[in-house]
Structures are given as C-alpha cells and as structure tokens.
Amino acid sequence: xxxxxxxxxxxxxxxxxxxxxxxxxxxxxxxxxxxxxxxxxxxxxxxxxxxxxxxxxxxxxxxxxxxxxxxxxxxxxxxxxxxxxxxxxxxxxxxxxxxxxxxxxxxxxxxxxxxxxxxxxxxxxxxxxxxxxxxxxxxxxxxxxxxxxxxxxxxxxxxxxxxxxxxxxxxxxxxxxxxxxxxxxxxxxxxxxxxxxxxxxxxx
Amino acid sequence: xxxxxxxxxxxxxxxxxxxxxxxxxxxxxxxxxxxxxxxxxxxxxxxxxxxxxxxxxxxxxxxxxxxxxxxxxxxxxxxxxxxxxxxxxxxxxxxxxxxxxxxxxxxxxxxxxxxxxxxxxxxxxxxxxxxxxxxxxxxxxxxxxxxxxxxxxxxxxxxxxxxxxxxxxxxxxxxxxxxxxxxxxxxxxxxxxxx
Numbered sequence: 001x002x003x004x005x006x007x008x009x010x011x012x013x014x015x016x017x018x019x020x021x022x023x024x025x026x027x028x029x030x031x032x033x034x035x036x037x038x039x040x041x042x043x044x045x046x047x048x049x050x051x052x053x054x055x056x057x058x059x060x061x062x063x064x065x066x067x068x069x070x071x072x073x074x075x076x077x078x079x080x081x082x083x084x085x086x087x088x089x090x091x092x093x094x095x096x097x098x099x100x101x102x103x104x105x106x107x108x109x110x111x112x113x114x115x116x117x118x119x120x121x122x123x124x125x126x127x128x129x130x131x132x133x134x135x136x137x138x139x140x141x142x143x144x145x146x147x148x149x150x151x152x153x154x155x156x157x158x159x160x161x162x163x164x165x166x167x168x169x170x171x172x173x174x175x176x177x178x179x180x181x182x183x184x185x186x187x188x189x190x191x192x193x194x195x196x197x198x199x200x201x202x203x204x
Numbered sequence: 205x206x207x208x209x210x211x212x213x214x215x216x217x218x219x220x221x222x223x224x225x226x227x228x229x230x231x232x233x234x235x236x237x238x239x240x241x242x243x244x245x246x247x248x249x250x251x252x253x254x255x256x257x258x259x260x261x262x263x264x265x266x267x268x269x270x271x272x273x274x275x276x277x278x279x280x281x282x283x284x285x286x287x288x289x290x291x292x293x294x295x296x297x298x299x300x301x302x303x304x305x306x307x308x309x310x311x312x313x314x315x316x317x318x319x320x321x322x323x324x325x326x327x328x329x330x331x332x333x334x335x336x337x338x339x340x341x342x343x344x345x346x347x348x349x350x351x352x353x354x355x356x357x358x359x360x361x362x363x364x365x366x367x368x369x370x371x372x373x374x375x376x377x378x379x380x381x382x383x384x385x386x387x388x389x390x391x392x393x394x395x396x397x398x399x
Binding site for chain 1: 207214215230240
C-alpha cells in the first residue's frame with residue numbers, strides 16, 4: 001500500500017531531514033571538521049560554551065539567509081560571482097560586530113568569558129562554510145535558513161557536550177602527560193568517532 | 205569597464221550599508237565605563253584599606269577586571285569575596301595570601317601619643333578620632349584592622365589587638381566559610397551567656 005503524503009507533509013519531512021542531517025549526520029565540527037578553533041577554545045566551561053553556542057547560532061542562521069539574499073539579488077544579477085567570498089565575509093564580520101556589541105552590553109560576564117573567541121567567530125570557517133555550501137547545494141531561502149540553523153544547532157550540541165565532558169575530565173585522575181590539551185584532543189576524536197555512528201541515518 | 209564599476213559600486217554600497225547599521229547599533233548598545241569593574245567593585249567591602257596594593261577598592265576592581273591583578277588580594281573581603289570575584293571572572297579561586305587568624309583592631313596607647321594626626325590621615329575608614337596635640341583614639345566599631353595606621357606613627361604607639369567578641373556584635377557565622385570553621389573551633393573558649 002502506498003501512502004500519499006499531502007504536499008505540506010512532504011515539505012515538512014524535507015525540512016526535518018535537512019535539520020537532522022545538519023545537526024547529526026553532517027555535523028560541522030565532528031564530521032566536516034570546520035570550526036574546530038572555538039570548539040577547543042571555549043569548551044572549558046559549560047556556561048561560556050552555552051553563550052558561544054547562542055552567539056554562533058545567531059550569526060550562522062542570519063549569515064546563511066543574508067548570504068543567500070546577496071547571492072540571489074546582488075551577485076547573480078550583476079554577474080559578480082567571483083566576489084562571493086568577500087561579500088559573505090563582510091556579512092559575517094558585520095553580524096559578529098553586532099553580536100559583540102550586544103553581548104558586551106547585555107552580559108559583561110559572558111563577554112569576559114568568551115574573550116577573543118567572540119570576534120573570532122568572524123573567522124570561524126563553519127560560518128563561511130554554511131554560507132558557501134548553501135549556494136553549492138542550490139538551497140531555497142527557507143532551506144538555507146534551516147540548513148544554517150541546523151548547522152548551528154549541531155555546533156552548539158557538540159560544543160556543550162564537549163564542555164560538559166571537559167568539566168568532568170578536569171577532576172578525573174588522568175596521567176600527568178595527558179592533562180590539558182592532549183586529553184581534550186583525544187576526547188574530541190572519540191566524540192567524532194561516536195558521531196560517525198549517525199552516518200546513514202538520513203541520506204542527503 | 206562598466207562591469208568593474210558595478211563590482212566596485214555594489215561592494216562599496218554594501219559595505220557602507222553595513223557600516224551605517226553598525227554605527228546605529230553602536231549608539232544603541234553604548235557602554236559607559238567598564239561594567240565588569242563596576243560589578244567587581246560592588247562585591248568589594250569598600251574599606252579602601254589598600255592592602256591589595258592598589259590605592260582603593262575601585263582601582264583594585266579595575267585591575268582585576270582587566271586581568272592585571274589576582275582575585276585574592278582583598279584581605280578584608282576574605283575568602284567569600286574572593287570566591288565571588290573568581291566566579292564572576294570565570295577564573296580558578298585562589299586562597300587569600302594573608303588570612304588573619306582572628307579579626308584585629310588597632311589600639312592607640314594614649315600615654316605615648318603625641319597628637320601628630322598622621323594616623324588619622326592614614327586611616328581609610330576614618331576610624332581614628334583626635335585633634336593636633338590631643339590624644340588620638342580608635343573607634344573600635346569602625347576599625348577594619350587594615351594596619352595602615354601602624355606605619356606612619358612616629359612614636360610607635362599603635363598596637364594591633366585581637367578584636368573582643370562582644371555579645372551585641374555577635375551574629376551567626378556565614379555557613380561554609382573559613383570564619384565559620386574558626387568559630388566552630390573557638391566555640392568552647394567563650395564564656396557562656398548568662399542573663
């Protein structure tokens with residue numbers, strides 16, 4: 001028996017698949033290895049990791065929609081596709097500046113905790129990666145926004161999980177030689193292996 | 205040529221638009237002063253005693269906020285203040301360098317006092333009263349035990365005494381602090397309250 005889904009249902013399924021694939025299967029940090037710098041840099045405390053996650057979520061979602069708009073309404077009509085990277089970087093940099101001001105005003109404690117990693121979202125390759133992949137995959141406006149959100153949620157999930165793990169590892173009896181960065185890198189590698197288990201969950 | 209101009213113009217206009225937006229945002233999210241230093245200052249005891257090596261609580265708060273100073277310099281604030289600052293700054297707590305074993309107060313031996321007023325000028329909390337060529341004395345309730353008056357006294361007539369624990373000043377010790385542990389240890393040494 002063949003069930004025929006209504007049109008909006010198939011669309012909803014597609015959205016769910018996009019989100020799921022971006023969050024788990026094609027996780028930017030653990031599967032595509034983009035955005036490793038903040039992943040290792042701000043994961044020593046869960047609180048700052050949560051703050052960073054929200055900042056990246058904001059920047060990534062807005063950057064992916066804004067870059068899609070720029071691509072469709074500026075770059076393609078004017079035939080300026082070779083300026084893609086610099087336009088996208090400009091969007092990301094402006095968004096990061098904006099969120100930096102906002103965090104400095106609303107939460108100076110979080111601002112202090114994020115430190116240099118907040119302006120460094122500009123150079124977080126995951127953000128540019130999402131913007132560029134959106135164009136490559138010929139996503140529509142909605143799907144590119146979802147893809148950006150999914151990628152950001154995936155980044156947040158992994159970052160917060162990793163921060164939680166690191167907080168616990170801090171108090172674990174680990175050999176002297178592995179303390180600090182080595183055990184963090186090993187943990188990251190193991191998380192990446194674990195996330196390999198999600199491949200094949202959805203095909204995209 | 206037209207294509208080149210279009211490229212330059214579109215990118216320039218685009219950058220200008222973002223610049224204007226950011227300038228507006230900058231106005232909206234304008235920050236006066238250093239919010240971090242203000243928060244730290246609100247945690248400090250405001251005795252202005254200078255034991256941290258800075259001329260007062262505000263300079264110390266600024267130094268901690270900018271990372272120039274450690275979080276454990278405030279002696280009057282003790283462990284509780286240090287823990288709050290460390291939590292706010294997101295750094296590891298450090299033990300207070302010189303924790304006084306018991307609260308101290310200054311005491312002027314009035315027979316030897318020459319009335320030079322130097323200790324009055326040194327006192328950060330105005331706890332010493334007196335006039336030129338008159339005996340000075342310390343208001344025990346106001347003295348924070350910062351020892352800043354010891355150094356300027358030309359005749360060395362100021363002693364640091366252990367602050368007597370008076371019934372009218374007694375309060376339940378704060379839980380889980382070093383002082384609470386001390387209080388538990390010293391509990392049997394006090395005379396029983398009879399009224």
